Amino acid sequence: MFSPDNIFTTTIDKAVRWSRTQSMWPVTFGLACCAIEMMAAGSAKYDLARYGMEVFRASPRQADLMIVAGRVSQKMAPVLRQVYDQMAEPKWVIAMGACSSTGGMFNNYALVQGVDHIVPVDIYVPGCPPGPQSLMHGILTLHEKIMEGEINR
Amino acid sequence: MNEEKDLKDDLDFWATNSEEGGWNISSTDEGSQKMLEEEDEKQIKIQTGSDVVDDYVYSEETTDDERMIVNMGPQHPSTHGVLRLQVELEGEVVRRVKPVIGYLHTGMEKTGEELAYFQGPTNTTRMDYLSPLFNELVFSLTTEKLLDIEVPERAKAIRILMTELNRVSSHLVALATGGMDIGALSMMIFGFRERELILNFFEKTSGLRMNHNYIRPGGVAADLPDNWQKDVKEILKIIPEKLKDYDEMLLDNPIWQGRLKNVGILTTEECFAYGITGPSLRASGFSWDLRKRQPYSGIENYDFEVPLLTDSDVFSRWRIKVLEIYESLKIVEQTMDTIPKGAYRIQDKKVTPPPRQRLDESMEALIHHFKIYTEGFKVPPGKAYVAVESPRGELGCYIVSDGSSKPYRMHIRGPSFCNLQALPVIMADSPIADAVAAIASLDPVIGDVDR
Amino acid sequence: MSFEEINVEINQYFKTVEGFKKDGYEMMIDLTAVDWYRKKEPRFEVIVNLLSVSKNSRLIINVNVPDEDLKIPSICEIYPGANFYEREVFDMFGIEFENHPELTRILMPDDWKGNPLRKDYGSGRIPVQFKNAPKVD
Helix, strand or coil: CCCCCCCCCCCHHHHHHHHHHHCCCEECCECCHHHHHHHHHHCCCCCHHHHCCCCCECCHHHCCEEEEECCCECCCHHHHHHHHHHCCCCCEEEEEHHHHHHCCCCCCCCECCCHHHCCCCCEEECCCCCCHHHHHHHHHHHHHHHHHCCCCC | CHHHHHHHHHHHHHHHHCCCCCCCCCCCCCCCCCCCCCCCCCCCCCCCCCCCCCCCCCCCCCCCCCEEEEEECCCCCCCCCCCEEEEEEECCEEEEEEEECCCCCCCHHHHHHHCCHHHHHHHHCCCCCCCHHHHHHHHHHHHHHHHCCCCCHHHHHHHHHHHHHHHHHHHHHHHHHHHHHHCCHHHHHHHHHHHHHHHHHHHHHHCCCCCCCCEECCEECCCCCCCHHHHHHHHHHHHHHHHHHHHHHHHCCHHHHHHHCCCCCCCHHHHHHHCCCCHHHHCCCCCCCHHHHCCCCCHHHCCCCCCCCCCCCHHHHHHHHHHHHHHHHHHHHHHHHHCCCCCCECCCCCCCCCCHHHHHHCHHHHHHHHHHHHCCCCCCCEEEEEEEEECCEEEEEEEEECCCCCCCEEEEECHHHHHHHHHHHHHCCEEHHHHHHHHHHHCCCHHHHHC | CEEEEEEECHHHHHHHHHHHHHCCCCEEEEEEEEECCCCCCCCEEEEEEEEECCCCEEEEEEEEECCCCCEEECCCCCCCCHHHHHHHHHHHHCCEEECCCCCCCCCCCCCCCCCCCCCCCCCCCCCCCCCCCCCCC
């Protein structure tokens, strides 16, 4: 099928966008309950490997996507921002769960009321905690967003 | 000594005079895995780590470039959440450790003072997110102690069934992440695979996979689903089979044994000094289980053993979790036969809202329902402390009531918070590679530490 | 299982705890505090929870700490496990523990102002704002 005779044409934009979606490595940023569901999404039954994202990178330099899984406290906020700043462009952020999206049920002194106060968020995944299916839906929505968006962000 | 020197001379002779040409085999320390000498006093070292600062530490014996502070975390794959450790290293050997916590502080004790008693489990369930049902159970038991009410037998049996299944799922995650930390990545896949079975049952029963808010003051939120025996039977059938697989893979595995045996020793005396309970205490050869000694929720009626190991190392802390899964499954099996029929929550008008059907018929029932869900029920003034045996140790709840419908002060004694204090003890004077195994063996859940 | 509760004066506190440790209470299970703001005098109450595994009994020690002199001896020497708990109470209530090896904030950041679990410290609730919601005066 892919013999050298075959040619298909596309635009650079489309090729770049497609390649960005196909192996989007997340940085390990598990904070609380949602981290367990994120790990469950990465394990056998839900298997994030089919989107090419099973490699959770410990180093932010090698990651494209930050899944903020869990509540972000005031003490953790600078760390989160630093990890985000260390990631190489292009980068995306998923706020997983009610706590990281809005502060959730803990509207008090200790928590940042929504991670979008610190970093720009692309996708909010609702739930407390969101099941692996919800997370995967969030990831697929992000793929759609990338396929429709600009390549220069 | 002499023999060694002779041998060296011999080798030097043959090395320099052989026909292949001479090569330099002057002795080198590289590759020798000898540990530094142990300190004499065997007493419990009160390792508070107070001297560890973000600066280099100077001492007489070592030059300053041999000691260094390495910062592990808070965002680190193997610290089980957002734990941060300041580790002082001398070469490869950990000398002192200072855990820095608070990166997940959620202010739950403050929030708990704002939520009414029937909302309380919503809050506490999010503390220890691997064993949410235990948190709900301990809060409910404390509230019931203050209210001086006794829940129906069926509710008690359901609570035992659910919490023991939760213990299995929590230990499975502990085995999975513990394996992942040491490099047994298949263990990670396996543990989460079996956990799904239990979570599916939880989802069927309570509607959520985690953070259920299922056990509430006065009983449980809903009855067990139809045909629940079928699901539980499947769990009881599959999990022991899979545990055998784990044993085949790890129990006699020389790498696994080499990594875990005689690593991270935590003796009974140290456990007492630091207030460490649960599997870590039982793995050190002291049999202490609140389910046997201070039973709660009718667990004294079930027949089970408390596993006990004496090696007090990481291996026995891993092994005891596997053994505890078998015992928990035993309890679950017994609940299936002995679970009584009847109400699943207390039929006390003060605590329980009227059933849904009554709301359409009776104005008073509607008002009553509305009052309970807006105001909450009042709890007589007093203090109460109740403890249960969570998968990580003693989980206690201390509530001070001032007679209103909200706790005046709600404090949770999390086992992980206490167990974390043992980290400096078990990590000290061991190679840095063992440190990760030691953290995994304590199985801290940071949500429980920081609350 | 037996469950006792005693009240101790602050100057007898350290000695009492030491005595109970010799008496067979091997573990310190919990240490926390309650703020009785405008409800009771003295304002603070420190609660120590001891467990004896040999006798299978629990003991709760209540100590009143007045607001004017927020100091109480540390029991870290007796029970090393009290370290984190005392730091937590210091962080959350501002009660100072004398002779504690390292009395710093544990849960909140170091530069945090105030003690969150005191009753005169607000919960820090931020009102929720919805987009396009009608303005309420």
